[in-house]
Amino acid sequence: MANQVEVSIEVILHATEDSKKIFEPISEIFQIKGEEFLQEIILGHYGNTILLFRITLTKKRAEGFVKTLVSKISKLQLDEILDNIDMYFEGSSLFLRIGKDEFVRKNISLQQNNAIKIKIKVPIYKKADIVKTYTELLKA
Numbered sequence: 001m002a003n004q005v006e007v008s009i010e011v012i013l014h015a016t017e018d019s020k021k022i023f024e025p026i027s028e029i030f031q032i033k034g035e036e037f038l039q040e041i042i043l044g045h046y047g048n049t050i051l052l053f054r055i056t057l058t059k060k061r062a063e064g065f066v067k068t069l070v071s072k073i074s075k076l077q078l079d080e081i082l083d084n085i086d087m088y089f090e091g092s093s094l095f096l097r098i099g100k101d102e103f104v105r106k107n108i109s110l111q112q113n114n115a116i117k118i119k120i121k122v123p124i125y126k127k128a129d130i131v132k133t134y135t136e137l138l139k140a
Contacts, residue, residue: 005062005137010117011037011053011100014044019051021104022116029072029106030065032057066120069096070138072108081110082138085131092127094120094134 009032013019023034037053044050057065070078081088081096088094096118099111122137124130 004123005059005066006121007057007062007065008119008121009037009055009057010119013051013053015049015051017100022100025103025106029108030068032065062120066137067140069098069108069118070140073110077110078138082135085134089130089134092121092124092130096120 011022011026013022019034023037026032027034032055034053037055040052040054042050042052073081085094088096096110097112097115098118099109100114100116102109102111103116120134120137122133124133
């Protein structure tokens, strides 16, 4: 399955946030350098600068990212994902969000707000196979 997994990561940083606090753990935990991310500058609601960083990983690098991610998520949270996996799908992609506040301390915790967005995509040709495919990927 290594050649089929694709992972997209999106990090939003406000002008007041220190990018090193996010990208040092990304480099240390996932071996992804900050320079590898594409950067886009956008304006917030009040005209404040917001930095949007994106990267897409494919093949073995994506599979390695998923394995590392799963190994760092607590058993309780992983069980929560697996028990309610339908809630994490959009189309045939699995969406997870990890909290930036915990991540700067090198802890991975699922969180909806102020989060790093992760999209995991595996080609699935029959809708009935979605749950099985992602459950197997997360348990591997």
